[in-house]
Amino acid sequence: MEKKSLKGWLYLLPAILFLGFFMVYPLIDVFVYSFEENYNFASQTYSGMGSYNYSYVLRDPYFLQAVRNTFLLVVITVPLSTGLALLISVALSSIRPLKQLFQTVFFLPYVTNTLAVGLVFMILFKRTAYTDGFVNLLLSWFGAGPVDFIDGPYAAKLFVLCLYTIWVVMPFKILILTSALASVNQTYYNAARIDGTSRTRIFFRITLPMISPTLVYLIITGFIGAFKAYSDAVALFGTNLNAAGMNTIVGYVYDMLYGSSGGYPSYASAAAILLFAIVLTITCINLLVSRKHVHYFS
Amino acid sequence: MQSETTHKKTGKNGGRILRVLTYMLLAFWGLVVLFPFYWMVLTSIKSYGAYNSEYVPKLYTLSPTLQNYADAFTAVPLARYFANTVFFTAATTALMLAVTVLAAYAFARLNFRGKNFLFVLFLSLMMIPNELVVITNYVTITNLDLRNTFSGLILPSVTSVFYIYLLKENFEQVPDQLYYAAKVDGTSDLKYLIKVMLPLCRPTIVTITILKAIECWNSYVWPRLATDDPQYYLVSNGIQSIRENGFGRENIPAMMAAVVVISLPLIVLFLFFRKMIMAGVSRGGTKG
Numbered sequence: 261m262e263k264k265s266l267k268g269w270l271y272l273l274p275a276i277l278f279l280g281f282f283m284v285y286p287l288i289d290v291f292v293y294s295f296e297e298n299y300n301f302a303s304q305t306y307s308g309m310g311s312y313n314y315s316y317v318l319r320d321p322y323f324l325q326a327v328r329n330t331f332l333l334v335v336i337t338v339p340l341s342t343g344l345a346l347l348i349s350v351a352l353s354s355i356r357p358l359k360q361l362f363q364t365v366f367f368l369p370y371v372t373n374t375l376a377v378g379l380v381f382m383i384l385f386k387r388t389a390y391t392d393g394f395v396n397l398l399l400s401w402f403g404a405g406p407v408d409f410i411d412g413p414y415a416a417k418l419f420v421l422c423l424y425t426i427w428v429v430m431p432f433k434i435l436i437l438t439s440a441l442a443s444v445n446q447t448y449y450n451a452a453r454i455d456g457t458s459r460t461r462i463f464f465r466i467t468l469p470m471i472s473p474t475l476v477y478l479i480i481t482g483f484i485g486a487f488k489a490y491s492d493a494v495a496l497f498g499t500n501l502n503a504a505g506m507n508t509i510v511g512y513v514y515d516m517l518y519g520s521s522g523g524y525p526s527y528a529s530a531a532a533i534l535l536f537a538i539v540l541t542i543t544c545i546n547l548l549v550s551r552k553h554v555h556y557f558s
Numbered sequence: 559m560q561s562e563t564t565h566k567k568t569g570k571n572g573g574r575i576l577r578v579l580t581y582m583l584l585a586f587w588g589l590v591v592l593f594p595f596y597w598m599v600l601t602s603i604k605s606y607g608a609y610n611s612e613y614v615p616k617l618y619t620l621s622p623t624l625q626n627y628a629d630a631f632t633a634v635p636l637a638r639y640f641a642n643t644v645f646f647t648a649a650t651t652a653l654m655l656a657v658t659v660l661a662a663y664a665f666a667r668l669n670f671r672g673k674n675f676l677f678v679l680f681l682s683l684m685m686i687p688n689e690l691v692v693i694t695n696y697v698t699i700t701n702l703d704l705r706n707t708f709s710g711l712i713l714p715s716v717t718s719v720f721y722i723y724l725l726k727e728n729f730e731q732v733p734d735q736l737y738y739a740a741k742v743d744g745t746s747d748l749k750y751l752i753k754v755m756l757p758l759c760r761p762t763i764v765t766i767t768i769l770k771a772i773e774c775w776n777s778y779v780w781p782r783l784a785t786d787d788p789q790y791y792l793v794s795n796g797i798q799s800i801r802e803n804g805f806g807r808e809n810i811p812a813m814m815a816a817v818v819v820i821s822l823p824l825i826v827l828f829l830f831f832r833k834m835i836m837a838g839v840s841r842g843g844t845k846g
């Protein structure tokens with residue numbers, strides 16, 4: 261028995277080592293860092309324990325800007341992408357010819373490099389001295405003036421960021437929703453058809469309640485994902501996000517840690533923990549709200 | 559087609575209009591998805607001069623050139639970024655597989671004291687966001703002098719609790735009788751794992767391999783923290799540095815050629831393993 265026990269632990273040893281060293285220890289450490297005041301990265305010394313790092317971060321205009329950008333991004337992209345994905349998935353599951361082709365095409369953004377394709381978006385939207393860019397060409401057909409979406413007004417920059425974020429997250433949502441729709445028991449539809457129920461009524465009374473657990477799952481993961489937005493913004497606006505005014509909370513964490521304004525793991529830790537607290541709170545609210553409205557079928 | 563019979567209320571005409579609208583919506587989104595890819599390929603085959611003389615961008619080109627691809631490989635170390643990424647992806651994925659298979663086997667097949675407790679502990683680690691642990695990892699790697707090394711890049715990227723969970727579930731579906739039969743024949747656990755379990759669970763193994771490879775190929779945050787020497791850049795960092803100081807800001811066509819080169823491997827992989835990747839992502843993907 262003793263030997264057998266040893267064998268189990270032996271098989272788990274690599275996993276325990278990796279997880280312990282790169283996950284459990286850092287997790288504890290990040291809390292410690294966040295309370296160490298005036299931590300110096302070079303000499304690894306600090307002056308005392310306290311909540312100064314938190315109050316510094318909370319008063320930092322760059323952090324507040326990042327929080328604002330992130331919240332706007334979340335509030336705009338999560339409902340829009342989930343709604344659009346639902347619409348597209350319903351459309352997808354109602355057709356047969358070309359269905360596979362559409363599914364394949366729609367999934368493509370999932371397997372592309374966010375940084376690389378973000379560059380294409382930047383070029384489509386950017387206005388330079390040499391060209392107004394493709395999107396401005398489209399706008400001019402409708403008589404709208406050229407806008408610089410990359411270095412221009414805040415609303416324009418936010419628009420591109422939201423658009424690109426939605427473009428990136430759609431494949432996952434469409435995939436999950438399509439398989440949820442396919443798994444709805446056909447007998448419900450057959451029964452409704454016999455009763456002559458209208459399409460709209462079928463959708464709101466059968467389809468939507470049946471897939472509501474999936475929708476909740478997508479909304480929750482969507483919130484979490486959007487709160488962690490970072491590389492999409494880097495792809496569009498470059499690494500100096502503070503200068504562009506388009507930083508996100510995660511971006512703020514990394515900038516504090518590394519880069520031209522970096523070298524402050526304590527501030528980075530405090531900001532990361534604040535982010536984690538925000539995400540946890542929102543997720544709990546989501547779960548509480550959804551419990552009232554979701555139908556779970558066994 | 560089932561819906562053909564359903565429009566008693568909407569009538570045949572309403573059904574047709576709905577069908578047209580459905581296809582229009584799908585075609586529209588298809589266009590939105592594909593257009594950036596078209597634009598990147600199109601721009602990459604326009605010559606530098608032609609691109610810069612188009613104040614109003616053209617949607618086609620009559621004189622395609624491959625010069626930009628040559629530039630992408632000669633003016634910036636794209637081949638090195640590429641090789642680095644291939645090595646990083648292969649090594650990380652291989653290590654992840656070894657660690658995951660052993661751990662999943664222990665949880666699924668072996669009995670030892672503290673197993674359930676440890677498993678719950680593992681599961682709770684799934685909730686830890688990467689952003690929280692990356693800070694200490696950065697400090698650790700810096701202190702160990704592992705920045706700008708492959709070990710520094712690879713080691714913190716190996717662990718994936720979720721894949722252990724996924725594989726354990728699959729291992730548990732293998733009937734116990736096989737194990738007892740193997741034991742009677744005197745087969746060792748390791749041999750049983752390699753000769754019996756792995757072949758039986760091949761689809762899951764392939765799924766997690768592909769998902770991990772995609773994740774590695776696209777990873778940006780950790781490589782950016784762990785390297786500042788272009789010798790060790792991966793493609794994501796490479797493209798970012800190309801953008802900021804590569805060909806000179808205006809050589810967009812060469813930049814797009816680099817983007818095509820970077821995007822192509824995963825797209826090819828996807829087209830080959832389409833079913834497997836999509837099934838895998840719907841079981842265990844997290845993006846979005």
